[in-house]
Amino acid sequence: MAAPASRLCHIAFHVPAGQPLARDLQRLFGFQPLAAREAEGWRQLALRSGDAVFLVNEGSGPGEPLYGLDTRHAVPSATNLCFDVADVGAAALALASRGCRVPVPPVSVRDAQGAATYAVVSSPAGNLSLTVLERAGYRGPFLPGFGPVPSAPGPSWISHVDHLTLVCTPGSSPTLMRWFHDCLGFCHLPLSPGEDPEVGLEVATGSGHGGLRLTALQTPPGTVVPTLVLAESLRGATSSQDQVEQFLDRHQGPGLQHVELYTPNIVEATEGVAMAGGQLLTPPKAYYQQPGKERQILDAGHKPSLLAQQGILLDGNKGKFLLQVFTKSLFAEDTFFLELIQRQGATGFGQGNVRALWQSVQEQVARGQEA
Structure with a gap:
């Protein structure tokens, strides 16, 4: 390196x-x-x-x-x-x-x-x-x-950057992975057992909307560098743009799509952001009605009605859970956004949550294209 x-x-x-x-x-x-x-x-x-x-x-x-x-x-x-x-x-x-x-x-x-x-x-x-x-x-x-500069004491919801998501053009993930490895010492972080670094993790989102190819990279132990996630779209059966393609179009090329900020208490942080006027993505109603989802949320020590009210996603099992909530774009061009994330023993990125985020954003994309 x-x-x-x-x-x-x-x-x-x-x-x-x-x-x-x-x-x-x-x-x-x-x-x-x-x-x-x-x-x-x-x-x-x-x-x-x-x-x-x-x-x-x-x-x-x-x-x-x-x-x-x-x-x-x-x-x-x-x-x-x-x-x-x-x-x-x-x-x-x-x-x-x-x-x-x-x-x-x-x-x-x-x-x-x-x-x-x-x-x-x-x-x-x-x-x-x-x-x-x-x-x-x-x-x-x-x-x-x-x-x-002077500053007044305020809420302290966020502790650090958990990971960064970089949207890239289809087929470019392996090239970017090698570049970050050779230049800065990032190494492939498998998101699934036996994952091929040249292929990454393919997350099919269903409903003809294609999905995502995710490739995660991390630096060696002893460093304090967030995980870097490369994301590219998998084309579906529809001819309309998916959200990754829309980012590439509106951002006019690849770039940093969102930053994942860690919070030790996502319920408190989400409530604070919403009360301050922050706009959060709303997951599909069917997300919280999935078989076993209520039991999963209860097993993680949370109230299903509260997570649904705040739009917080939860994924995991065997005592290890991941909670996430996503903001709408911070720019009028509808490109960059933030994610709040809390880990209860989980180390991955929540494939079920990826699908839910994709579907919720895709619904908004479709509504925008119909307007």
């Missing part, structure tokens, strides 16, 4: 001036302002909830925003993943030797709290770039060049 990642520092977004992403992360999801920077036409605001940090780059300056790259993408988007590495200079050389484009070579930034060095690498995943960062010993609240 060229530059083994040891930790996810932050996820960066590019939005136009006035876009409400930063406000919504605070008001709806309990993120708190961490640090800010304004220079050269950019307003950069880092927000945190637990160990999850989002960096919102607002505007479009003449140069590059610190720790990132201005991709000039056509729609608001999650554009950058920033990883801690041991040696940025060595990492940049190794990545370049593997054919990676390094549009921002190593840059050092210093302030009164210490120094950091970073480089930005272009990835083969659409507009998504990767920042490799070396910041050992930095004492500030975020990164050099940013100043602290």
Whole structure:
């Protein structure tokens, strides 16, 4: 591997001036302002909830925003993943030797709290770039060049990023898997026994809507990097676009479709998001009427009526359960969204929940196409 990642520092977004992403992360999801920077036409605001940090780059300056790259993408988007590495200079050389484009070579930034060095690498995943960062010993609240911002105590529903889902074009998952392996040290994480990494896990969703091909990747033990899930669509019998194809169309290419945020209490978090005005996806009514679903929810220690009311999905067995709820898009272009997830011993991604999410989103896609 060229530059083994040891930790996810932050996820960066590019939005136009006035876009409400930063406000919504605070008001709806309990993120708190961490640090800010304004220079050269950019307003950069880092927000945190637990160990999850989002960096919102607002505007479009003449140069590059610190720790990132201005991709000039056509729609608001999650554009950058920033990883801690041991040696940025060595990492940049190794990545370049593997054919990676390094549009921002190593840059050092210093302030009164210490120094950091970073480089930005272009990835083969659409507009998504990767920042490799070396910041050992930095004492500030975020990164050099940013100043602290006042924040009031608020809800703390989220503890960390559980995993990231990257939508890619049909047939490209094996190529992306090899790239993330060779460049950052990600390895295939089987989602089913005996799974072929070149094939991944195929989740058929029924009703002629095709389904999903999922390939999960993880870094070696001892690192603090979320699982990366590659998702591509399996064509069904219908001619209408499925939700993955719709993302590729509206996002104008592959990209980060959603971020899964871990919460230790999904019922409390979902209630808080809904009361703040956050919009959540509604699963199909039939989901909670499946044979054995009520018993499954009771076995997990939850009330079926409450989960149904809040739209929380639950999957699992033998004492290991996974609970999930999904937001609607945070952007008007109907692309990027968030997921809240709670694990009760489960380590997978809930195939039954994947089907339910697919069907609920597909119903909304169909209604939109009929309008």
